[in-house]
Amino acid sequence: MKGILNMNHQLEHDRKTRQKIVKVARDLFMELGYRAVSTRRIADVCGITQPTLYHHFKNKKELYMEVLKSELLDMQTALDRIIKRFENHLEECLFQVTYYILINKPAGIGQMFHDIEKELGKEQQEEIKKRWIEAYQAPIASIFEKGIREGKLRNPAEFGSDPVLSSYLLLNLISSRNTDHPVPEPVAKAQARLYTNVLLYGLASPDEETKK
Amino acid sequence: MKGILNMNHQLEHDRKTRQKIVKVARDLFMELGYRAVSTRRIADVCGITQPTLYHHFKNKKELYMEVLKSELLDMQTALDRIIKRFENHLEECLFQVTYYILINKPAGIGQMFHDIEKELGKEQQEEIKKRWIEAYQAPIASIFEKGIREGKLRNPAEFGSDPVLSSYLLLNLISSRNTDHPVPEPVAKAQARLYTNVLLYGLASPDEETKK
DNA sequence: CACCCTCCCTATCAACTGATAGGTTTTTTG
DNA sequence: CAAAAAACCTATCAGTTGATAGGGAGGGTG
Numbered sequence: 001m002k003g004i005l006n007m008n009h010q011l012e013h014d015r016k017t018r019q020k021i022v023k024v025a026r027d028l029f030m031e032l033g034y035r036a037v038s039t040r041r042i043a044d045v046c047g048i049t050q051p052t053l054y055h056h057f058k059n060k061k062e063l064y065m066e067v068l069k070s071e072l073l074d075m076q077t078a079l080d081r082i083i084k085r086f087e088n089h090l091e092e093c094l095f096q097v098t099y100y101i102l103i104n105k106p107a108g109i110g111q112m113f114h115d116i117e118k119e120l121g122k123e124q125q126e127e128i129k130k131r132w133i134e135a136y137q138a139p140i141a142s143i144f145e146k147g148i149r150e151g152k153l154r155n156p157a158e159f160g161s162d163p164v165l166s167s168y169l170l171l172n173l174i175s176s177r178n179t180d181h182p183v184p185e186p187v188a189k190a191q192a193r194l195y196t197n198v199l200l201y202g203l204a205s206p207d208e209e210t211k212k
Numbered sequence: 213m214k215g216i217l218n219m220n221h222q223l224e225h226d227r228k229t230r231q232k233i234v235k236v237a238r239d240l241f242m243e244l245g246y247r248a249v250s251t252r253r254i255a256d257v258c259g260i261t262q263p264t265l266y267h268h269f270k271n272k273k274e275l276y277m278e279v280l281k282s283e284l285l286d287m288q289t290a291l292d293r294i295i296k297r298f299e300n301h302l303e304e305c306l307f308q309v310t311y312y313i314l315i316n317k318p319a320g321i322g323q324m325f326h327d328i329e330k331e332l333g334k335e336q337q338e339e340i341k342k343r344w345i346e347a348y349q350a351p352i353a354s355i356f357e358k359g360i361r362e363g364k365l366r367n368p369a370e371f372g373s374d375p376v377l378s379s380y381l382l383l384n385l386i387s388s389r390n391t392d393h394p395v396p397e398p399v400a401k402a403q404a405r406l407y408t409n410v411l412l413y414g415l416a417s418p419d420e421e422t423k424k
Numbered sequence: 425c426a427c428c429c430t431c432c433c434t435a436t437c438a439a440c441t442g443a444t445a446g447g448t449t450t451t452t453t454g
Numbered sequence: 455c456a457a458a459a460a461a462c463c464t465a466t467c468a469g470t471t472g473a474t475a476g477g478g479a480g481g482g483t484g
Binding site for chain 1: 229244245246247257318322323325326329330332341356359364365370372373377378380383384385387388405406407409410411412413414415416417418
C-alpha cells in the first residue's frame with residue numbers, strides 16, 4: 001500500500017515536470033515556430049538543463065508531437081462544448097466558435113500548419129492530421145451539415161460547397177494576417193461577427209443576387 | 213565606346229549571376245521557408261560556392277529581401293493588369309484575381325507571411341509590408357471600392373466591412389490549407405469560383421437573409 | 425606590358441544545433 | 455539498511471549554420 005503511494009509520488013513528480021515542459025514548449029513553439037525554438041531555450045524556461053529534456057522525451061520532434069496533441073485535444077474539447085451549447089442556433093454557434101478560436105489561437109494556427117507541413121515526417125503528419133480533423137474540421141463541419149439539413153444553408157450540389165469545404169473556408173478566414181496579435185476582446189468580437197456574416201451572407205448588396 | 217561595351221559585358225555577367233541566385237533562392241524560400249533553406253543549398257543549386265553568395269549579397273536576410281521584392285513586384289504587375297482588363301465586371305474581376313493567385317502562389321503566400329513576421333527585423337518588415345500593400349492589398353481593395361461605389365456591394369458602415377478588410381478576407385480565403393499543392397488547373401478554377409461566390413453571396417440559402 | 429578591379433574560389437571561423445555518455449543525488453523497494 | 459531505480463546533472467560530441475579572410479584567374483585600363 002505504502003509502496004503504491006510512494007510510487008505515485010514519484011510518478012506524479014515526473015508527470016509534473018513533463019507537463020511543465022509541454023506547457024512551456026507549447027507557448028514557445030506556437031509563438032515562434034518549431035525551428036526557431038531550441039531545446040536549450042525550452043529547458044531554460046523550465047528551469048532544467050537541456051539533457052534533462054531527453055530524459056522525458058525521445059527527441060525534439062516527439063516533444064513537438066506531444067505539444068500538438070495537447071493543443072488539439074484542448075481545442076476539440078472546447079469546440080465540442082460550444083457546439084453542443086448553441087446547437088439550435090446556427091448563426092450564433094458559428095459566431096461563438098469563431099470568437100473562441102480567434103481569442104485562444106492568436107498566431108498559433110498558421111504557425112502550426114507551417115510546422116506540421118515542413119518539420120514533421122510523413123507518418124507523424126498523418127497522425128496529427130487525423131487529430132486535427134477531430135479537433136477542428138469535424139466539429140465545425142457538423143455545424144454546416146446541420147444547417148444544410150435544415151435548409152438554412154445553400155444546397156452544396158449547386159454551390160460547390162459542402163460541410164467540410166465550408167469548415168475550411170471559415171478556418172481560413174479566422175487564421176488571418178490583417179491584425180496584430182493578440183487581439184483585444186471587443187475587436188475580436190467584431191471580427192468574429194464580420195467573418196460569420198460574410199461567410200453566411202456575402203459581401204454583395206442584398207438585391208444583387210436576385211438579378212443573377 | 214569599346215570600354216563601355218566591355219564594361220557592360222562584365223556588368224551583365226554580374227547581373228546574370230545575381231538574377232540566377234535570386235531566382236533559385238526564391239523557389240527554395242517560398243517552398244521550404246527561410247530558415248529551412250541554407251545559403252549553401254542555394255549556392256549548390258546555382259552551381260557556385262557558398263561564399264560567392266556573399267559577394268553578391270551582404271547577408272542571407274538581404275538576399276531574402278531581394279527575393280521578396282521581386283516576388284511582390286511580379287504579383288503587383290500581374291494583378292494590376294488583370295484588374296485593368298476586367299474592371300467593368302466586378303465578379304469576373306474577383307474571380308480572375310483569385311484564380312491567378314491560386315495558380316501562381318501555391319504554398320508561397322502563407323510561407324511568406326510566416327517568414328516576414330518571424331525572421332525579419334522591424335524596419336525590414338515595414339518596407340516589405342509597404343510593398344505588400346502595393347502588390348496585393350491596394351489592387352484588390354480597389355476592386356471592392358469600385359463595387360461599393362456602384363452599389364453592387366453592401367454598405368461598409370452597416371456590415372462592418374470596408375475595401376481593405378474585404379481584400380484581407382479574400383486573401384485569407386485564398387491562402388488555404390485544404391489542398392495539396394500544386395493544384396491542377398480545373399480544380400483551381402472551381403476553387404476560385406467557390407471563393408468568390410462565397411465572398412459575394414455567402415453560404416446561407418437565398419431566402420434566409422430576408423427573414424433576418 | 426603592368427596594373428587593377430571584379431568575380432569566384434579554398435580554407436576557416438565561431439556559434440549554435442540536437443543528441444549522447446556517464447556520474448550524482450534522491451527516492452523507492454526488498 | 456543495502457540495492458536499485460528514477461530524475462537530473464556536467465561534460466561533450468558531431469553536424470550545420472551564417473559569415474569572413476585571403477588568394478587566384480581573367481578581362482579592362484593606363
